[in-house]
Amino acid sequence: MSGRGVGRQPKYMRIATQLRAGIEAGEYGPGQRLPGENDLMAAHGVARMTARQALAVLQAEGIVEARKGAGVFVRDFRPIRRHGIERLAHAQWGSGRSVWTADVGERNLVVDSVEVAEEDAPAAIAGVLALGDEDRVCVRRRRFVLDGKPVLLSASYLPAYLVAETPITQPDTGPGGTYARLEELGHRPVRFREEIRSRMPNSDESAQLSISPGTPVMLIGRTAFDDQGRAVEVNEMVLDASAYVLEYGFEA
């Protein structure tokens, strides 16, 4: 081999850096095709694996997307804004609107699939909801699709004995959704806590959200409390991080 010690940097990294610069300079715009493996082999006189490695760097950074049989393309981002606080104001769900219409502006965010089940409570959930070992939970799993692309998985956990025989155990919870039903049950949510983390998706999340390599997920864990200070719902959400900006506004 020749001159690896010279550049101080691995070849694949130099190639990746050069391509990245081209993208940032607008030489390759969003949606456009980059030089492929064969192009890079010829242009830089390297083996296929080395060219692949360079492209893999950009994929891992999430700025580029490989399409089998077609090429490698610059990714485009159009995240939607999720208002963490206003969207849960009582006026929103008190008036019969879906909590999800406030989010998206002109774009089309819809529920793709709903699945309701009664299950044993995972330990972490049971702890938050203050359930006993025997208590079960009602789980509402939903997937949301934006313009045809799945962007959000949601699993809502509620104490089974609390919501039994109510529309909450049905796919369609009726006007105002789960929170309006909880209010009718005497457990109006008055306080919320949201916890946000981020990590790379596991293979399951990756498949369900068809997440491209190099894209993390954001995890929102929301707990709803009634006026007794009692946790009545835990909602675990998994978001495609490239599709979302979360916003929180508050007073000092």
Added chain:
Amino acid sequence: MSGRGVGRQPKYMRIATQLRAGIEAGEYGPGQRLPGENDLMAAHGVARMTARQALAVLQAEGIVEARKGAGVFVRDFRPIRRHGIERLAHAQWGSGRSVWTADVGERNLVVDSVEVAEEDAPAAIAGVLALGDEDRVCVRRRRFVLDGKPVLLSASYLPAYLVAETPITQPDTGPGGTYARLEELGHRPVRFREEIRSRMPNSDESAQLSISPGTPVMLIGRTAFDDQGRAVEVNEMVLDASAYVLEYGFEA
């Protein structure tokens, strides 16, 4: 080659899946070493590149960390909790405490480096702060280190003409920090907006936070408004996502 069509899955993926299962089953605990490239080659009868690819999958998922010359190890996570709202309550900075002491509990989060400069405003910042083309900004760049590991980069932008000749242009802003000084200038922050995104780090962020492969960053963009509704500060933060949980609590 033999039998790739049989398993329906690539070899490296089968190997990765098996290792992942071992980790989830506790067979390899946090901090423990996984079978290395040579082990996997022998155990599965594959070439080095294939074994590498399997380990690369787990690295990209952020659940495993390679240490050159030593081996591949299961990562350990101990995120710290950042309270997005209580921490900015007036009582916190009004009484002369640092905004950063409320966060961390027993652990040791300290400022590693401070850099203050007057610069031209980036377009996006200028827009939020409603600056003209000629206006400049005071930029306060800081890096925070938790138990020896850098976890947070912060860049605070303020209109230069507003903070000129004040302690805000000094590395040490005095008791209560920037917000206490803004209050003395008649621009007490009364409202905040935080926007949260997540993506993979660029090479600069990766280096400054020494982020391991497969770990995203969270970006918090905070805007502070005074009682005139005027934006007086924009703070752009980059967090190591494996080190943080963000928390927001609010009323319905």
Added chain:
DNA sequence: TAGTGGTCTAGACCACATT
């Protein structure tokens, strides 16, 4: 059909960390 990215082999040398 031609070209693309995806997987895989069987070698090699290197810098590095631990023993």
Added chain:
DNA sequence: ATGTGGTCTAGACCACTAC
């Protein structure tokens, strides 16, 4: 000194996409 992961070559066959 040994073993580890990191880089790289030069081949190969495959499935897929676009024409």
